[in-house]
Amino acid sequence: MQTVYIIGVGLIGGSLAIDIKKQRPDIIIYGIDNNAHHINEALERGIIDKKASIEAIEKADLVILATPVDTAVMLLPMLLDRISDFGLIVDVGSTKSSICKIVASHSKRRNFLAIHPIAGTEFSGPKAAVPNLFHQKTTIICEIEKTAATLQEKALNLFATIGMRVRYMHPESHDKHIAYMSHLSHISAFMLGKTVIEKEKNERDIFDMAGSGFESTVRLAKSSPAMWTPIFKQNKDNVIDTLHDYISNLSRFKSLLENDDFDGIYKEMDETNYIKTILSGIQ
Template structure:
């Protein structure tokens, strides 16, 4: 039975997990660890965590949730596995899996680690961004589960399922390839759309006045934290480059259709892409 949860990184994901765990299992004590004293104090004031603690105390934890930027997670994981008790489990929630799984596989306590990626979030960060029920009906990708001790994985997955997550199992390399298309590319598109508009529309008031809901929803992800996303793009560089090449090819083709006044072709491209509605409706 999980009684003590230590969350390292009390931001959007870590904080939202804390909120939902407290709601689902009020008997669990949640300890917070963060490099930012301000974040820790905010999390305590908001009731997201019950106590502040340090990495040195994680041997007392039943479950350690590693919710830092992916570059920090890779560096922290060996130290956490060194310190975790035989009955404790370290879980990471980063959006790249290959690199951290390689690090875990080289450690003697690999059985005390579970790699997963709950696909949920917003463009905001920090403890104040934490929201309840963020993971309801969201997919949680779990990688290399066969390398985690059965009793440990069972306790953790039961807890996460109680938060409303749907479990799906995948190899780390497959996860990183698919997530490059489904998440990483959309963030790059939003950042670059925002950059294009800022460069061409020098008058900030014009942007504010003319930004409709379509622009706002499309560029929303450009408000995401560069400190979080730069390491993600670095760790998944090869897959991201591949997706960008395909995306740029499609953009170039669409531009060519416009230049040649082939509006029948323009219509066909959009009409065929409308099929995405059926796919997304099936997911919801």
């Protein structure tokens, strides 16, 4: 592999570029982004080697599509039209069903691999890119059997080089699970932030009284609405199901409080404490 083209040089695309350059300095990394400031910043920070246009991807060994998911769905068919028979396109979005369906009948479906690295922060843009973001993080791969074996190997070897763990999953199963494990937590953070902003009119009070618990819980509310709105749109049905379950649990907690059932509250929290065992026990 000699050339990697990254479309969208923000947090995920930029962090992948940093790790690829570190492990494979022989690879030339090209950046493509419709935001000229982002491309120039990525060049200045040494995240990419050169800037390029979409028309040039026919020369690519690997194309990493790291745009918001609505843009990725729009771009992918056209990118597959341009990719060479020996090139591979991977997308790194957090919804997989829509993008897999859009190219299901494409003549170059074998040149596409749908992945989702389970890594990130609440920040965006090239300045958010950091080294080792993906080290020992799980990457979900969907429909690998539809990707050419030689091209699979190209991607899997690169993922292993930068320290990723790999798990395989059906697109619909991925989207259902990720709605609970990621999408719901972002909604919770945004709505917690909204509630506080609406009720605490004095910004100084928020700043002075926000402890580490509040800060860690609301952290994801700093995330980009431009990225997350399309995710909620593409995974709407699963997100609605998760909200139904979440609201049900909130309502139950409220009812326990209203009825002075503090034994019930203790029991709810004590049982939920088991989450720390799950999260600490999985290697």
